[in-house]
Amino acid sequence: MHTGGGDRMSIKHGLLALLGERPRHGYQLKTAFEARTGGTWPLNIGQVYTTLQRLERDGLVTSQPASADGTVIYALTDRGRDEVANWWSAPVDRHPPPRDELAIKVSLALGASGIEALDIVRRQRISTVQTLQWLTRLRAEATAREPAHGNGSDPDSAVPVYPDQATALILDRLIFEADAEARWLDHVERTYGAGNAPLRPDNQRSTSASGGRS
């Protein structure tokens, strides 16, 4: 579902996009990123500085010398501005599809001896539905809170920032993902479960054929 490469990309471009609004120092980038994505993906401050150093090395940002209090302000270069513009205008690339541990696990279980693939599917569905319950509770709490702390507007973009709205939007995304996973697990059980092609190694022929499709 999530890949390390995708995480790095989103942090890099997230920081570039925030610097596109105005120059900021590292801690400001961390707090702005977290507030604008509802705190869903907290950033380690060390991770922020490592990323900024890489961006500076690649010529996408430039830093001003430390001020008296030791803070270093980062700003986009022209190349950095182009990179952000490209990021906004291009759809997020999903090719090839990111590795999906669950799909890999179930596919391998189809041909494995001594493994009941159907048990794996059912255990996973309970866990996935529990995740869905938890996300639904968080989503309801985000909606119940007052929208916005009044001070959250950013003069550069002139768009008010609503942390709870960002939380709700990102939770919606995670809810739809978990729901899709539960539906896929139902589908697998219906298609390969009792009465159909059994999820067992004694049905090698049909299972390897279905495994080959995914």
Add this chain to the structure above:
Amino acid sequence: MTDISAAVTGGTGGDPAGAGTPVLTLHAVQRVYGQGGTTVTALAGIHLTVTEGELVALMGPSGSGKSTLLHIAGGLDRPDAGDVVVDGVGLGRLDLTRLAALRRRSVGYVFQDLNLLTTLTLEENIALPLELDGLSRRRSREAAREALGRVGLTELQGRRYPDDVSGGQRQRAAIARAIVGDRCLLLADEPTGALDTAAGDEVMAVLRGLADQGAAVIVVTHDTRLAAWADRILFMRDGRIVESTGDQGRRSGPPGWPPSDLPEVDLEEA
């Protein structure tokens, strides 16, 4: 994590982990339709306890016994074996008159086809069963307005007719009619079936709120995303409860994620 084999063999999914007061208990409940060689087992030994403040979702394929379970839990149908206890009263020992009285006093039903009368306003629809039960018109209307408030409808909306409000609002009015008079057990059979996703969430949020205020609620749904509003989700197959999320679902996930105390900084400065 839930032990599926235990849930399958022992029916442990029917028990809440919390220590709330039981509102509904089904013990070894069986229901068989038909006679002789053409019988269909609708319920094959159901154990289920639902406590105050608990929202339970029932899922499962058509014919798995979900609606039969609701009917028996609400005293609309009687089991062939086993015990049903609602609000401390064993239904098996009640004659029809007392059973009807308990249904009116303690149990509310919401069905997919709403059965709201289109010639009455929402408020009149909600007050009607109380008036028929002998309560004064003024008291009935007061109770109806209170019930409207509990499902998040205003008095102004209560003066509208069913055809003049949204599907979600209509279903909320049907829920208000089911809970008017403070009934402790609410049974909802596909209450979101005819609604789009947003209206479905609206209805589930109302059921969640009623449970949070202390009602015991069972809702049948086909939609996992809507079932996820529940404390416990039970999966039925062939007249049995075969899997359960337990009551861990709403509390699962890493603690403190996402952090509720976001940096309350002015994004400009820190």
